[in-house]
Amino acid sequence: MSSDLKIVTEMTKKWSIGPIYDTNWCDMPAEIKLECIGKMALNERLLLRCTAKAERSLVDSQKIKFNKGLIRKSCGDLVFLLSRDDKYTFAKRSKGINEAFELIKYIGKIGVFENLEISFGYLFTDTKKLITDLGLFTVKNIELTYCNIDNMIDVLRKVKNDVESIKMGGDTMTAEKLAEILEISHVQNVPYWHILNYEQTDCLYKVAQMWIDRNSKIGSTFQASVYQLGSFEKFSRHFNDRDRLVSMNEKRVRIRTNKPDHHILLERGFEEDGEIHLYGQYFRLMVISAELKESEYNDNCKEWIYKINPEIYKEYDSASPYSYDEYYEGFGWGSFVY
């Protein structure tokens, strides 16, 4: 007990000689400033970083989480809409391409996105600038639509490896561009990705072949909506020629991989009345366990088709979490400095 008392006496002596602090922001230790900055919305952070160099470097060292982000071309400018904790927190329309690029760079640097949707259109023609100047995006689910295909590939290369889903619009995608995309490591490893409105017929067998070559995990999923007829047949022919077919009917094709316990299943999307979707065919490709029985297949394709094209089933629309109208209505438009 006496030794305890001695320790306490020593410690309390130390406490007593601690500094008496002043009461200004500048006298606060950096760790407390960072804690406070962590509680600020992006607007306040951007304003604080304009006050002095020291504040700028502090603000820039702190990441900020967004559950939704939308960067979209609108009348020659880019519109940025970012939301945090399901509350809309930041809205800005860039003034000119340089400002747009600087803001993408900044938001990419500090942002940690749950969902990020990018639609650059054809705004960026200098693709080298995107490759060299952009940092890595930290994003869980990324959606790239209505983009110059080269911009799309550049951004994909700038996404950190732990991305969980990639959604792409593929109306400008050629076989060569698809090959480039399939070379990107996080595309090879992502648990879910899809291409909407693909105009060629080669994506299904190429993705399956990439999974076979890389021994991809069970659960890896790729979906596509394709305008051209013939993807299903091309897939069947490609793997039949390589003696990989396990089973095949008009709805599904199942193939072997190099791992005896892994199969790949291709499913075709059907209308509720059993008809094939004529205006855009829907496909789902999955790495499955070789143990999965045919009786365990799920015939309800509505859910997975909705995931690739939410607008196809009107009854689902009201529940869509990605409505643009909702996005735009919720924001107040202000002017921001960064």
Place this chain on the structure above:
Amino acid sequence: MSSTEQGTSSAAPAEPTTAPESAAAPEVPESFYYVHGKDKVVHKVSAGALQHSALIHGMISNLGYTEEQAKANPFPFENIDGDILQMVVDWCNQHKGKPTPPEDTNLPKQKEKLFDLVLAVNYLEIKELLTYCCKQVAMMVKGKSPEEIREIWMIPTDAEDEAAEKEAKKRAGKEAAGETAAAAGDAK
């Protein structure tokens, strides 16, 4: 649960109120500790309330003080203003053994008090209260321009910072020169 005394040696703190004994098992009486700030006003706080402070809790968890020893050895926090320590003690008492709510609206609105509270809470390692305080600090600049923020938080401009730095260097140079001259004089 707490009482405040003027000075450590004057009035003895009130005895802790004890809960009525249960018929099934007698409750262990709660232990109390004593803290004081810059103003030497002693606050009696239960060990349960002090659990919020990781700093104090870490200290006292295996101490086994008797009431007399605790009373004789109040923990001194000379770097914390008395009214700020009172706020901290009150908060710890109010939230003793309770889950902390998502927001706390009873924090000081005055800048100086809030900053003092933040620093005290950070020092005492009271995580939940620090979170509330930092939220409140962040709210202070909501909707303000950079100039207003600079004014509210007294942030010097880069030019002012540079001038202050130059001045400090100049002063340090003069002091060093003075010391050298004094040393040379001593040598003679």
